[in-house]
Amino acid sequence: xxxxxxxxxxxxxxxxxxxxxxxxxxxxxxxxxxxxxxxxxxxxxxxxxxxxxxxxxxxxxxxxxxxxxxxxxxxxxxxxxxxxxxxxxxxxxxxxxxxxxxxxxxxxxxxxxxxxxxxxxxxxxxxxxxxxxxxxxxxxxxxxxxxxxxxxxxxxxxxxxxxxxxxxxxxxxxxxxxxxxxxxxxxxxxxxxxxxxxxxxxxxxxxxxxxxxxxxxxxxxxxxxxxxxxxxxxxxxxxxxxxxxxxxxxxxxxxxxxxxxxxxxxxxxxxxxxxxxxxxxxxxxxxxxxxxxxxxxxxxxxxxxxxxxxxxxxxxxxxxxxxxxxxxxxxxxxxxxxxxxxxxxxxxxxxxxxxxxxxxxxxxxxxxxxxxxxxxxxxxxxxxx
Ligand SMILES: [Zn+2]
Numbered sequence: 145x146x147x148x149x150x151x152x153x154x155x156x157x158x159x160x161x162x163x164x165x166x167x168x169x170x171x172x173x174x175x176x177x178x179x180x181x182x183x184x185x186x187x188x189x190x191x192x193x194x195x196x197x198x199x200x201x202x203x204x205x206x207x208x209x210x211x212x213x214x215x216x217x218x219x220x221x222x223x224x225x226x227x228x229x230x231x232x233x234x235x236x237x238x239x240x241x242x243x244x245x246x247x248x249x250x251x252x253x254x255x256x257x258x259x260x261x262x263x264x265x266x267x268x269x270x271x272x273x274x275x276x277x278x279x280x281x282x283x284x285x286x287x288x289x290x291x292x293x294x295x296x297x298x299x300x301x302x303x304x305x306x307x308x309x310x311x312x313x314x315x316x317x318x319x320x321x322x323x324x325x326x327x328x329x330x331x332x333x334x335x336x337x338x339x340x341x342x343x344x345x346x347x348x349x350x351x352x353x354x355x356x357x358x359x360x361x362x363x364x365x366x367x368x369x370x371x372x373x374x375x376x377x378x379x380x381x382x383x384x385x386x387x388x389x390x391x392x393x394x395x396x397x398x399x400x401x402x403x404x405x406x407x408x409x410x411x412x413x414x415x416x417x418x419x420x421x422x423x424x425x426x427x428x429x430x431x432x433x434x435x436x437x438x439x440x441x442x443x444x445x446x447x448x449x450x451x452x453x454x455x456x457x458x459x460x461x462x463x464x465x466x467x468x469x470x471x472x473x474x475x476x477x478x479x480x481x482x483x484x485x486x487x488x489x490x491x492x493x494x495x496x497x498x499x500x501x502x503x504x505x506x507x508x509x510x511x512x513x514x515x516x517x518x519x520x521x522x523x524x525x526x527x528x529x
Contacts, residue, residue: 147258147259147260147262147263147266148259149252149255149256149258149259149260149513149514149516149517150237150242150255150510150513150514152176152254152255152258152259153235153242153247153251153252153254153255153256153508153513154235154237154242154244155172155235156169156172156173156217156235156246156251156254156255157233157234157235157242157243157244157245157246157247157251158233158234158235158244159172159217159233160233161217161218161219161246161283162218162219162220162221162222162245163197163218163219163220163283163284163285163286163287164195164196164197164218164283164284164287164291165218165283166198166217166283167217169217169251169283170186170198170199170200170217170281170283173200173202173217173254173258173279173281174186174200174202176258176262177202177258177279180204180261180262180265180270181204181265181270181271182202182203182204182279183202183203183204184200184201184202185200185201185202186198186199186200187199187200187201187295187296187299189284189291189292189295189296189299190291191290191291194288194290194291195291196291197218197282197283197284197291197292198283199281199282199283199284199291199292199293199295199296200279200280200281200282201278201279201280201281201296201299201300201305202278202279202281203276203277203278203279203305204261204265204271204272204276204277205271205272205274205275205276205277206276207274207275207276208275208276208306208308209275209276209308209309209527209528210275210276210277210278210305210306210307210308211275211276211277211278211308211309211310211311211524211527211528212277212278212279212280212307212309212310212311212485212489213257213261213277213278213279213280213310213311213312213313213520214279214280214281214282214293214310214311214312214313214481214485214491215250215253215254215257215280215281215282215312215313215314216250216281216282216283216284216285216286216292216293216481217246217251217254217281217282217283218282218283218284218285218286218287219245219246219249219251219286220245220249220286220502221245222245222504223504224504227504228243228504228505229243229505230243230244230505232244232245232506233245237510240509240510240511241507241508241509241510242507242508242509242510242513243505243506243507244506244507245506246506247500247506247507247508248315248495248496248497248498248499248500248501248506248507248508249314249315249496249498249501249502249506250313250314250315250495250496252495252496252508252512252513252516253313253314253315253495253496253516254281254313255513255517256313256495256513256516256517256519256520257279257311257313257517257520258279259517259520260517260518260520260521260523260524261277261279261520261524263517263521264277264521264524264525265277272528273528274528274529275527275528277524278305278307280293280296280297280300280310280485282296282481285480285481289444289481290444292481293481293484293485294444294481294484297484297485297487297488301488307485307488307489308489309455309489309490309491309527310482310485310488310489310490310491310492311459311491311492311493311494311520311523312480312481312482312485312491312492312493312494312495313493313494313495313516313520314326314480314481314482314493314495315495315496315497315498315501316474316493316494316495316498317471317495317496317497317498318474318497318498319497319499320469320497321467321496321497321512321515321516322463322464322466322467322469322471322515322519323469323471323472324471324472324473324474325456325459325460325463325471325472325473325474325492325493325494326473326474326475326476326477326480326482326492326493326494327376327449327450327451327452327456327473327474327475327492327493328376328377328411328447328448328449328450328475329447329448329475329477329478329479329480329482329483330377330380330408330409330410330447330475330479331408331409331410331413331415331443331445331446331447331479331483332406332407332408332409332443332445332478332479333406333407333409333415333418333419333440333441333443333445334404334405334406334407334440334441334443335404335405335407335419335422335438335439335440335441336402336403336404336405336438336439336441337359337362337363337366337402337403337404337405337426337436337438338400338401338402338436338437338438338439339355339356339358339359339362339400339401339402339434339435339436340355340399340400340435340436340437341353341354341355341356341357341358341397341398341399341400341401341435342397342399343396343397343398343399344396344397345395345396345397346394346395346396346397347395352397354397354398355389355398355399355400355401356389356397356398356401358401358430358433358434358435358436359387359401359403361429361430361434362403362426362429362430362434362436363384363387363403364429365425365426365428365429366382366384366405366422366425366426367382367384368425370382370407370409370413370418370421371410371412371413373410374410374411374412376410376411376449376451376473376475377410377411377412377449377475378410378475378476379410380407380408380409380410380412380413380418381407381408382405382406382407382422383405383406383407383408384403384404384405385404385405385406386402386403386404387401387402387403387404388401388402388403388404389401389402407422409447410447410475411447411449413447414446415443415446419438419440422438423438426438444483444484445479445483446483446486447483448482448483448485448486448491449475449486450486450490450491450492452473455490455492456473456492458523458526458527459471459492459494459523460473461526462519462522462523462526463494463519465522466515466518466519466522467515467519471494480493494519495516496508496512496513496516497512
């Protein structure tokens, strides 16, 4: 191996890149990739009300197919640093483990695909045999994700960049390295149901209209199943997360009652169709007798799914060759930047084991970094034949 993924991961972990700080992580990758012959672009995106964010795009090769590796260098805050066995931004090696915030989510993953790409290039005289390798690395994944991958992809498309397939290096494995490829993730939508009534003294029922009486049947109606799942997904789920009246007075009926909910939805729904379905159910349940409204939060968390086929087979066989285990294709878990990438090319997620992500003492076995680099190296080799 020409490039050492452990050294790259350690150097990245020493950059304190808590969103929205770049922390030196992209500057470090810029230097490494430029030296290997990549053309590297650093793009800062901003929007009113959000912090400006630095991003990086790098490509080597000019022809198709263009294989993209994607990831984020930003990390969630470390919390109480004194609770850590080793400082969260020291990149300490101890007992075969590399410690630090972002070790698995996902500086470790980035180190592995960078090392794999550099090794492939070195083995082929410094350039791809055919096709291109692109790296899309954002500093805005862990927070609101508006100045990162979504804008970086738009920028790349405007330059005429075309992508054929993408591997997103998020920690995808559940228990042991190689057990899971993520070939889809559910979408997420937040809403509030508001029932409107009339305030009044609890002793005079003819003078008030209690919104809580209306809220109960509407909540019941919205909790009926949304679907029975799909080929690759479990059933969608609507879950109420809060019911709020905010009434400190014992003898007063409030004017309004609210219930907040989140929906995790599969590929049977679009956001618009889902909103229409929920509103239809409320209409039916209210039968014209309950005054209510919905407040939907804007969401950029659409569902993504990649059907099993040659690309997932290629990744699965690369993993099996390195680990001896055939990974399963999963669509469980929260959202990721794959929701944006899927609009440009098929995408799958494969990275480290997710167990210590966001936890105190986030850490990765050195053996897993070496295995993941070997998997990415096999994927590149197979992809370009
Ligand atoms: Zn992540």
